[in-house]
Amino acid sequence: MSGDPMMPEQHGGGDALDAQIVRHFERQRLDESSLDRLRAIASPGGVERAMAAEERKSWSGVRWLVTAVAIMLIGGFVSILVMLPEDNAGNDGRLTAGENVRLSIASEIALNHRKELGLEFPAEKDIVMDDYAALNRMMPKLDFVMVAPEPGHGTSALVGGRYCSIDGHIAAQLRLVCDQGKRQTLYQFADHADFAAMAPGEATVNGVTVTLWRQSGLIFGLAKSAG
Amino acid sequence: MLSNEFDELMQRGFRYALSLTHDRPAAEDLLQDACLRVSRRGGPWHAGYLLKAIRNGWIDGLRRGKIKTEAIDAVAEDELIEPAVDFVPPEELLGGLLGRVSARDRELLYLSAVEGYTAAEIGGLTGRPRGTILSALFRAKQKLRRLAQADLAGGGAVADGEGGVG
Numbered sequence: 001m002s003g004d005p006m007m008p009e010q011h012g013g014g015d016a017l018d019a020q021i022v023r024h025f026e027r028q029r030l031d032e033s034s035l036d037r038l039r040a041i042a043s044p045g046g047v048e049r050a051m052a053a054e055e056r057k058s059w060s061g062v063r064w065l066v067t068a069v070a071i072m073l074i075g076g077f078v079s080i081l082v083m084l085p086e087d088n089a090g091n092d093g094r095l096t097a098g099e100n101v102r103l104s105i106a107s108e109i110a111l112n113h114r115k116e117l118g119l120e121f122p123a124e125k126d127i128v129m130d131d132y133a134a135l136n137r138m139m140p141k142l143d144f145v146m147v148a149p150e151p152g153h154g155t156s157a158l159v160g161g162r163y164c165s166i167d168g169h170i171a172a173q174l175r176l177v178c179d180q181g182k183r184q185t186l187y188q189f190a191d192h193a194d195f196a197a198m199a200p201g202e203a204t205v206n207g208v209t210v211t212l213w214r215q216s217g218l219i220f221g222l223a224k225s226a227g
Numbered sequence: 228m229l230s231n232e233f234d235e236l237m238q239r240g241f242r243y244a245l246s247l248t249h250d251r252p253a254a255e256d257l258l259q260d261a262c263l264r265v266s267r268r269g270g271p272w273h274a275g276y277l278l279k280a281i282r283n284g285w286i287d288g289l290r291r292g293k294i295k296t297e298a299i300d301a302v303a304e305d306e307l308i309e310p311a312v313d314f315v316p317p318e319e320l321l322g323g324l325l326g327r328v329s330a331r332d333r334e335l336l337y338l339s340a341v342e343g344y345t346a347a348e349i350g351g352l353t354g355r356p357r358g359t360i361l362s363a364l365f366r367a368k369q370k371l372r373r374l375a376q377a378d379l380a381g382g383g384a385v386a387d388g389e390g391g392v393g
Contacts, residue, residue, distance in 0.1 A: 016315040017368055018340035024321045025242045025341045034255055038237050039230075041262045042272065050263060 098199025105195065105221065106203035106210035108166050112173055113185045113208050113223035119160035119175055135161055139172060144190040146172055147216050154179065154211075155186055155222060166221075167194055179224065187221035195219055233272060237262075239342075240277045246337035247285045249326045260284045274342075282352065285330075316375030324374050332367035339364055 030038075041050050095103065121138045132146045139146075141163060149155045159175040164187070171189035178184060191214060200213045207226040212219060240261065244254035261280035265272065316324055325333055338344040338352070346360040353360070 016313075017371070020315060020318055020321055021325075021336055021340040023318065024325070025246070025337060028242050028245050028251075029238055030241045030255070030258075034241075035234055035237055038259065038262050039233065041259065041266050042233060047263055047266045 096199065097197050099201075101195060101198040102201055102212055103203050103205075105166060105198060105212060105219070107205050109185075109187050109210045109221045109223050110205035110208035112164050112166075112187070113183075113210075113225070114206065116183075117162060117164075117173075120162040122160040132158070135172075135174075139163065141170065142172055143170055144188070144218055146174075146188050147218065149186065149220055149222075150215055153213065153220070153222060156184060166219075169194070183225045185223045187223070188218050191217055191219050236272060236274060236277060239274055240281055242341060243278050243334075243337060244281050244285075246325075246333045246341075247281070247330050249330070249333065257281055257284050257288070278342075279352065310369065310372035310376045312369070312372075314372045314376065316371055317379075320375050320378060321371075324371050324378075327374055328367060328370050332363070332370060335360065335364050335367050336371070 040046050121135060132148050135158070136142070136146050139161060156177040156179050159177055161172050161174045164171050164173040166187065166189050169189055169192055171187055174186040174188065176184040176186055198212065198219065202209060202211045204210070209224045209226070211222045211224075214220070237258065240258045241254055244257040244261075245251065248254045248257060258281060261277060261284050264280045264284070265277060270276075325336070328336075334353070335349060338349045339346075344352070346357045346364070349355075349360045349364075350357045355363075
């Protein structure tokens with residue numbers, strides 16, 4: 001192409017418009033880094049280098065994808081770990097037999113706690129607050145006699161109760177007044193041989209903190225929600 | 228080829244690519260692809276060859292759907308006031324106006340005004356007859372003028388062609 005100008009505007013008024021179009025496009029310039037890239041392409045071996053760079057770029061994309069998938073998998077694995085009982089192992093990371101039993105009971109209590117089942121024996125009708133004797137009369141199927149927890153366990157006033165079971169043994173689930181917004185349920189059941197190895201203490205399962213202790217031949221479990 | 232000549236060629240190629248895309252990054256990509264094509268064949272590094280490579284890359288992109296054309300509100304020709312043929316749009320409006328005419332029109336305006344191609348040469352590059360190029364070029368300029376006049380009259384939403392890329 002020679003670059004001979006077209007007839008200078010047989011349509012009229014074109015010179016000024018053309019000049020303006022020229023000025024507009026002349027202001028559009030490649031920057032130095034873009035020019036460098038193009039110079040590199042035009043230099044000997046430039047195409048091969050550019051192709052290799054493109055390939056690296058596409059592999060880099062694949063690497064990012066692989067990394068992202070790996071992060072997601074690790075994230076999923078960590079989430080599963082978080083769902084498992086937290087901080088319930090000893091310093092060496094292994095649970096003792098007593099801790100195992102505690103964790104097993106705590107897990108069942110936490111499950112019951114999270115179900116938030118309604119009360120079979122609500123306090124407002126028949127039970128005077130903290131009147132365990134009245135509640136015992138309303139729950140005759142229990143194979144033990146419920147007692148008020150000793151002070152110092154952080155329990156609050158009784159709201160009502162229902163039957164439940166722990167490890168196949170009948171138990172009482174007692175709803176307590178919320179403590180600073182935390183829902184509380186108290187579990188009482190007879191201290192069977194199955195639970196003999198249980199080490200009293202605390203375990204956290206799925207965000208529910210369960211404190212277990214022995215009192216008056218019974219096992220007590222106090223469950224508190226995190227929030 | 229001297230470094231300065233090469234740089235000037237690249238600037239020309241970039242501007243031509245910009246006339247097709249009306250988008251800087253897309254124009255740079257188009258130019259780079261064209262350079263790869265030319266380089267693979269071992270040159271030659273001159274404008275006719277480079278511009279042809281850019282145009283071929285543009286058409287390939289359109290066919291593959293890599294380059295998208297987006298339709299924007301078109302305005303019936305008779306809705307716009309016919310401008311005087313010597314009316315020149317204000318310079319500050321020109322960039323926006325060029326974005327509102329079709330790629331084909333922008334290419335014509337660029338090749339004619341900036342590259343100084345004759346209608347026959349443009350026809351040779353674009354595969355259209357000389358007479359068609361002449362009338363298309365006249366219409367393209369009139370479109371620019373009409374759009375500018377409508378903008379100045381307060382009808383800034385008017386548009387024509389494929390907009391951003393077209």
